Amino acid sequence: MKKRSAEFTEIEHETIWLTTYNVNNKRPLLVDFSDWFNFPDQPAIVVIGLQEMDMSAEALLLQEMASRSEPWEQVFAQYLNKKGKYHHVTTKQLCGILLCVYIREDCKPYCSGGTDAICPTGIMGIMGNKGGVAARLSLHESSFCFITSHFNAFQNNVERRNQDFQDIHKGLLFNLSPTSPPIGLKEHDNLYWLGDLNYRIDLEDLVVRAKIKEQKYDELYENDQLRVQRAASKVFNGWMEGPINFAPTYKYDSGCDEYDTSEKHRIPAWTDRILYKSTDSKLLSYGRHELTLSDHRPVSALFNVVIKKVIPHKKEKVLRELAKQLEDIINNGKPEPVLSTTSCHFPELIQYGKEATFTISIENVGKVGAEWEFKAKNEEMIVSKPWLSMYPMKGWIESGDKADVEFTILVDKSIF
Structure with a gap:
């Protein structure tokens, strides 16, 4: 049936909007998020990933605590309602990692399979201070999977971050039914990975800050750890990322536009990223937003996606033909x-x-x-x-x- 799907499907185009934000354990109190939610039109799907949303000891131990996520979910609903009518599909939390998925109201009847999964990779490989959260759904006949994650920190932990990717990629499994085996990430038409991946820029601090002022982002990108690791086929093989034409999103002094002035003087970096693996997605925009709540800046991406819709009578015709072929196999050959x-x-x-x-x-x-x-x-x-x-x-x-x-x-x- 999959090989002949073109005979009984038609193509429509929709947009989806994804965003990631490391909120540095801050709460969304008295903050204007208009710049963050300033996306065009009404995307069919909206996906929001947060990191360090709840860094309390209770969250680290229990992994899921709804109380700290509720104010953020209220903010999301408030700003989405200004755009149009949206239906909440799922929310999944792993300690400070939060993933929320919404679908436009008119798409709700054609949305199915809203399931989620988690994969902790933190302390001893089981704690949820680092790890990944995923959600999957189908819109008509097109399947989508969204992953948000928080990789290991510090400038020199490149190999550990690569291992985080491998562990999460393998460990995220979806149980669709008690009678069928779980499915992995590869079993989806469209994959999107957003989060604080923590890859840094391998240049001296003063050099990085000077090039940021000169907006020489291409020279910085040449020394971006994620670019280097992808080029060496060590991580995110086959995945794509849009051009980075914006300043590094980390590390700021909270509440202002100054990069880290503490004694640690962390080197600015593009820690916050969105990558995708899909032949049915076209990137329309990729950029950052100017919120000073955290020591990070949010990043978002807008995609045009192909949605496959089944034409029932044509599908029935193909089914009859395949049934006849199956009968011929049984009766006439091998x-x-x-x-x-x-x-x-x-x-x-x-x-x-x-x-x-x-x-x-x-x-x-x-x-x-x-x-x-x-x-x-x-x-x-x-x-x-x-x-x-x-x-x-x-x-x-x-x-x-x-x-x-x-x-x-x-x-x-x-x-x-």
């Missing part, structure tokens, strides 16, 4: 799959903490369609070792067609 190779040769040396991928093709040279799936052999409970993953895990190949399967090796601390 598939003949052929692998492009029976061994995997990875082009790069396998390195600790760095993904390596290899792709093989399965071609169906038979006269009927073929269903394939990876299964555990003999009495083993798992399909592969923890350092190896395959995507997709199963599929359908029409007669004469091919399917690509990507094998990924990642050796890191999680496998030991």
Whole structure:
């Protein structure tokens, strides 16, 4: 059905707006948030991620405490209601990390699957002072997944931040039903990652501040840790980010526009980022907002997205045709799959903490369609070792067609 979905779907375009803000344990009292919520029109989906929303000891221990999130949710509702009618889909909290998702009222009847997940990566790998929160939903036939996270801090903790990404990417799983296995991030059409990723700029403090005054952001970006790590394929492989044409969003003196004047004199950096992985999304804007409540500045992104809508009578026609094909398979023949190779040769040396991928093709040279799936052999409970993953895990190949399967090796601390 997925291969023939174009025959029974039509395309519409909508906008979605995402924003991330490390609020530095501040409360939204007597603050004008108009500049923050100054997005155009009425996006179909609004996603808000906060970090350091609640840094109390109780929150660190209990991980979820609604009391501190309520004032923020009231602010979100207040400003969204000025834009139009919005329906609250879900709110999920992990200590100071908060994710809120809203959908425009007229889209509500076509929205389904509003589920969420958490993955702590903080102290001892289980505390929620660092980690990620995710929510997923479908609008018509298009699936969306939104992740907000807070990675480890400090200038030199680059590898730890990379590991945070790997742990959260693996650890966020959605339980859709008691009878089916959980699904991961890859099982979505559109992925968006927003948060305080804490990557810094590897230049001296005075150099960074001088270039900010001169608005030489491209020279700063060349030394941005996240850019360097992505270029080395160590993190966010296949993800995209818009051009950064704005000043670093951290670290300010709270309540003013001055970068850190404390004795620590932290180097300004683009710690707050939004990345995406989607062939159906077009970035319309990416920038920061001038709020002085925190030592960070909020960042937001506006996307135009493709929404796939099913045409019922055309879908029914395709179903009948596939049912006939299935009957022919049972009565008239069998598939003949052929692998492009029976061994995997990875082009790069396998390195600790760095993904390596290899792709093989399965071609169906038979006269009927073929269903394939990876299964555990003999009495083993798992399909592969923890350092190896395959995507997709199963599929359908029409007669004469091919399917690509990507094998990924990642050796890191999680496998030991």
